[in-house]
Amino acid sequence: MPVVCGKCRSTKAEVQIPYARLNLCPTCFVDFFVARVKKTIEEFNMFHENVTVGVAVSGGKDSAALLHAMRQIYPGIKLVALHINLGIPRYSDHCQTKIEELTDMLHVKLHVFDLYETLGVKIGDFKKTSFKEKLCSVCGTIKRRIFEEMAMKTRVQVLATGHNLEDIAGIMFNNFLYGRWEQFVRVKPVLPPLAEGMASKVKPLIRSPGNENLLYCLYEGVPFREIDCPFSKGTGVRKSAEILETLARYNPYFKHQILNRFLEIMPLLENVKPKPSLGKCKVCGFPSSSETCAFCKRINLVKQLRKA
Ligand SMILES: [Zn+2]
């Protein structure tokens, strides 16, 4: 006998939510998903409805689901999509096409930062540098910084990213294992602006598992990328994510428990490890704890290589 949806009790259930002991039909799943995103935004007081929110979109399922859900929850809010074209062969243009489809569908303005057109650098250029084994890490540093810059230029007060439950629990778990407390507190659901005129950063999908973001995209017809980045390889974070997956197999609540316990101890840690006071990068003027910021150091490395 087919399982009936636990919410409407009239349609066949298709989605199993093991940690909530729920079986849902597609319509009730979409409602459940959107309601949780809204609740998370309200729980952490992520923004008021009179601000401009920029959603950092990569082309992947998570940020695509985020942009779509935000539009449904706040039809009247000023929402823009921010995307970086990283110049990765085939992959980057594919991602941008999907995002253009999505933003057209939602009538959301899209701003694209083309890394090669603007800075003359492509992520693949780092293969010739000391970062060749750490392309994902270099890419992350560059993206974080460019999104900050894009948010300033587009007058976005709040920058929302599609980090999902596994991303956050994985990063927390990894930094916890290595005792990297200063990095540990950086995955808070809300981060205040680094300096005046900059955006605060929020993570509305912190409670949404990746597979549910995917299902949401499929049920709602949300376009997202269909190919994987040719440069992505197993990283430290991913290994600890595998540990989390293994443990979650025995305990469906595990990832949520990790997240909730870590969120509870977060305020205590901030008192133990105060952040160093931020200076400014001598090249770009962005807040930085060293003389030249990590972004400028990396971009410069590629430019120097080209000159040589
Ligand atoms: Zn239902």
Ligand SMILES: [Zn+2]
């Ligand atoms: Zn700099």
